[in-house]
Amino acid sequence: MQYARRLEVIVRDDLQHCPRWQFAFANERKDHRYYELVEDTLHPEFDYRYFVIKDAVDQVCSVQPFFLMDLDLLVGASPRFGMLIDTIRRMWPRLMRARALMVGCVAGEGHLDGDEACHRASAELLTSTIARHAHTFGARLIVFKEFPARYRAPLDCLTTHGFTRIPSLPMTRLCIDYASFDDYMNHALNSATRKKLRKKFEATARASPRVEMSVVNDATPVIAQIYPLYLQVYQRSKLHFEKLTEQYFRGLGRRMGDRVRFFLWRQNERIVAFAACIVHGDTIYAEYIGLDYNVALDLHLYHYVFRDMVSWAIVNGYKWFRSSGLNYDPKLHLRHSLDPIDLYVRHTSTSINAVLKRILPALEPTRYDETLTKFRNYHELWAQPETSPGPSSTRPNPPGSRARR
Numbered sequence: 001m002q003y004a005r006r007l008e009v010i011v012r013d014d015l016q017h018c019p020r021w022q023f024a025f026a027n028e029r030k031d032h033r034y035y036e037l038v039e040d041t042l043h044p045e046f047d048y049r050y051f052v053i054k055d056a057v058d059q060v061c062s063v064q065p066f067f068l069m070d071l072d073l074l075v076g077a078s079p080r081f082g083m084l085i086d087t088i089r090r091m092w093p094r095l096m097r098a099r100a101l102m103v104g105c106v107a108g109e110g111h112l113d114g115d116e117a118c119h120r121a122s123a124e125l126l127t128s129t130i131a132r133h134a135h136t137f138g139a140r141l142i143v144f145k146e147f148p149a150r151y152r153a154p155l156d157c158l159t160t161h162g163f164t165r166i167p168s169l170p171m172t173r174l175c176i177d178y179a180s181f182d183d184y185m186n187h188a189l190n191s192a193t194r195k196k197l198r199k200k201f202e203a204t205a206r207a208s209p210r211v212e213m214s215v216v217n218d219a220t221p222v223i224a225q226i227y228p229l230y231l232q233v234y235q236r237s238k239l240h241f242e243k244l245t246e247q248y249f250r251g252l253g254r255r256m257g258d259r260v261r262f263f264l265w266r267q268n269e270r271i272v273a274f275a276a277c278i279v280h281g282d283t284i285y286a287e288y289i290g291l292d293y294n295v296a297l298d299l300h301l302y303h304y305v306f307r308d309m310v311s312w313a314i315v316n317g318y319k320w321f322r323s324s325g326l327n328y329d330p331k332l333h334l335r336h337s338l339d340p341i342d343l344y345v346r347h348t349s350t351s352i353n354a355v356l357k358r359i360l361p362a363l364e365p366t367r368y369d370e371t372l373t374k375f376r377n378y379h380e381l382w383a384q385p386e387t388s389p390g391p392s393s394t395r396p397n398p399p400g401s402r403a404r405r
């Protein structure tokens with residue numbers, strides 16, 4: 001029963017005595033192994049901890065990872081304010097910066113552990129006790145980081161305890177339940193987009209030497225070639241989030257080879273592009289991409305990579321293609337839909353939180369990306385729990401769809 005549950009904080013070493021951890025997030029593509037990988041390879045300056053929720057007989061029902069960091073609340077503000085912010089921070093370095101307790105995952109969206117039946121009880125227990133734990137760790141901000149929209153109902157209790165829900169930069173989803181990539185283009189894309197794509201694919205096909213794709217589970221043997229390509233994409237991005245390491249990419253395949261696929265594109269023996277993907281259920285998730293910009297634009301590698309991944313996924317029976325945030329313009333034309341993820345934020349000071357609730361909507365990053373408003377389901381970024389559809393209910397029926405393999 002809910003009233004009998006209690007919450008404790010443990011560190012990584014304690015997890016070896018917690019049998020529940022081996023099954024944590026088992027229904028998600030990023031299970032407990034992924035959280036261990038992130039802690040071992042990313043941001044050693046962060047303080048990684050874990051909430052464990054126990055029942056009346058002292059059995060662990062769920063494990064909820066969290067971490068402590070210094071958070072910059074202005075990271076998503078409009079670029080036009082950049083110079084003003086820099087000027088003010090010369091005099092006030094800690095402006096809109098605070099120690100934060102972040103519930104979720106450093107690299108990726110957050111999830112609630114356990115089955116759906118216990119999500120609300122776990123969320124209510126977290127909500128009622130988390131301010132006390134934040135105070136213990138010296139954190140002034142509490143953030144539930146990037147939880148998918150399907151958690152809006154169980155996490156609605158946060159908003160009644162002073163949290164403000166704002167959209168984070170959304171992921172995207174695309175139905176690929178088609179017979180082939182050409183079938184997808186013919187049914188999902190307009191004629192202008194199809195024409196542009198075919199011209200790009202024909203130009204790449206004429207390249208000499210030819211661009212050829214391979215798929216591996218472990219990128220360790222080619223890490224020296226692919227990591228610089230990841231850095232090229234990372235450095236060109238206007239918004240920077242977690243910066244991955246070589247150790248992260250090595251560990252991804254070694255620890256989760258049953259789910260991880262590295263797509264490699266070569267000219268002769270030189271890798272000119274790669275994509276790190278995770279497969280789970282009927283979905284392939286495009287997590288990270290790397291491109292050699294010495295040739296990427298001439299070879300139209302972004303769209304070529306997309307075509308090859310989707311073609312491979314269709315042949316192997318996957319029905320959905322999901323992608324991380326950013327680079328929304330090509331995804332709009334390729335008929336992706338937005339896959340909303342939410343931030344829940346509050347300050348431990350009641351008076352400061354009252355001010356924060358007013359200014360957070362002006363700081364959230366989606367309002368400054370004009371492309372997002374053009375997506376047909378843009379309204380879902382702010383939808384209330386009762387109107388927010390889950391992944392299964394938003395599945396479109398492709399025109400001319402038919403029974404698949």
